[in-house]
Amino acid sequence: MLQELISTQEGDLVINIGPQHPSTHGVLHLVITMNGETIKKIEPHLGYIHRSIEKMCESLNYRQFIYVTSRMDYLSSHINNHGCALCVEKGLQIEVPQRAQVIRVLMDELTRLASHQLWWGALAMDVGAITPFFHAFRERELITDIMEDTCGARLTMNYIVPGGVMAEIHPDFQRKVKEFIAFFKTKLPEYDEMVTGNIIFQNRMKNVGYISKEDAISYGCSGPTARASGVNCDIRKLYPYDVYNTLNFEEAIETGGDCYARYLVRMKEIYQSISIIEQLIDNIPEGDFQAKTKAVLKLPKGEFYTRVETARGDFGVYIVSEGGMTPYRIKFRSPGFSNLSALDHMTRGQKLGDMVAIMGTLDLVIPDIDR
């Protein structure tokens, strides 16, 4: 395997995409061996934005380490925080107030919307249409404004903490979210008109980057990438956390396995997220936004694992505790890393332009891969 990866034949063209390249959306380095325009293999080189977050977490206590996780998958920072908070709560067996649970789920879904909007714009830009990017950011801006009101931050939220959420929601929160949803619903047909229905876009997406159900499972793909191949892997459905089990939503599944299926899955998820937000926004129960916890959290000796569904897939938090103030060992299972591993499988025999489209539909966030 190694030999196959390293060796090149006469006539092969080896080009380096990245670490600074417009299509990698970050500092990912791909060494691509090509024959003309056809890709023979792709070797991703990681580590350009490795900050050893897992090691850093070992010296931070159970309240502090959550802030670092916002910097991993910065597009779903709420959901990362949520996963970590759930893991600590599992260890301490904290009962989270109903109000906090609803707020958390609302924030998760808003984050998912914002992330998918960015993905939509970036994918369109990857395949050459620049305008959708600006349209996507027009709507995303409203979500970040809502976040800013409540969390005080626009990207790295640090809002969800063990025991609930950091602060009460902003008085304008419900009104603004409702306004946003109403506005966004009028803009979604525009998205379809501009990109989904475009014949060039469909040609660029269909039958490109195929991955079968079996391969998707064996590469450990998760999230929309796996669901586009027909794998039931929505953690919100399989292992519901907080109030997800009381909600009425569908798991977006496609069976195509190609870029277009991945595109459709994410577009469906946008509609499902809107539906979840609509179900919850008028039904935020009264009560505390945070459970009463001790000043210093100490997890009992043992191992704890929780999973949440981020915008990119299955995010796992694994904490090994020795009973002290800080975790003994922390491991994050990030969706991007496993999804990236399937890139080589998907791109073999495709053109260079397809590689960009496939990367776009994998929706990679590089700090999430490198941690």
Add this chain to the structure above:
Amino acid sequence: MISFEYIANSFDSWLLATCPLWLALTIEFVVVGTLCIGLFAVLGLVLIMMERKVSAYMQVRLGPNRVGPKGMFQTVADTLKLLVKEGLTPAGSDKFLFNLAPFVVMIAAMLALAPLGFAKNFQIWDINIGVLYITAVSSIGVIGILMAGWASNNKYSLMGAMRSGAQIVSYELSAGLAILTVIVFTGDLSISKIVESQADGWWIFKGHIPVLIAFVIFIIAVTAETNRAPFDLAEAESELTAGFHTEYSGMKFALFFLAEYVNIFIVCALGATLFLGGWMPLHIGNWEGFNRIMDYIPSSLWFIGKTFFLIFVIMWFRWTFPRLRIDQLLNLEWKYLLPISMFNLLLATFIAIQGWYF
């Protein structure tokens, strides 16, 4: 009414009366050449500004609005910046070809300006094979692009140049056949004759179906020939960073950039001349009154209006469509556009022989 024709003719006769012939000719060459370079620069500035405003309009932005009124001097400021920037030549590159390439591209674009009819009787060179000349000269540009890609000693540049070569060579066929469709009707290659043949109606109206098809094919083909989105594979930003001009900086890059916009102007002017009547006002058959009112609008305005309409269409493409893949691009040409335009040419010939056009 003062027209360009009047100014040009009186200047010419004044020169001939005061100087010997050789001096008069030399002065005229210098003046026309200077005007050409001036037009080149002005076109670059205007079109880049237009592109930025059009894209801003489509992308819910404002566009440049700080330098000068409504940001009009933004491009001037950018040009000044590019002028004072260091023009790097990468190590390991073929220095001669590397520095020559932008000039080849620019000169090809400039030469093609010559036979265009900007207004009534206002033409630099009324050559009798005008259309052939434009198609021939404008295809020299690809040599400059290939030179740039090869000499840069960069894999992205090389791939961009190879794509560009394949693309331009293929799409020239369709563009040529679309042009031929009109030539079949006019029976003349000279630009002034082609425009005059549209005095009673533009070819897009007179030549019905075949010319309409040819017009659509022409627009697609020239978009590809000028390396514009959705056919901008030569400089596909998300794949090849900047394609063939990745390694260029400063004024050498600006020359590529300018040449791109002047090429757009040239192909749009050619399209306007062939299909939309060039400087010819909108005339409808025997409606004397209507035709006379239309004649009051200066012919240069008609030409510029039509050309900029086509330029707007091409910019509109760029800001709405995704990019094609290289194999899809070549499939589109060889499997669809080329056969269609061939049959279209046969159809046009048949209609022209039968005299079924208006």
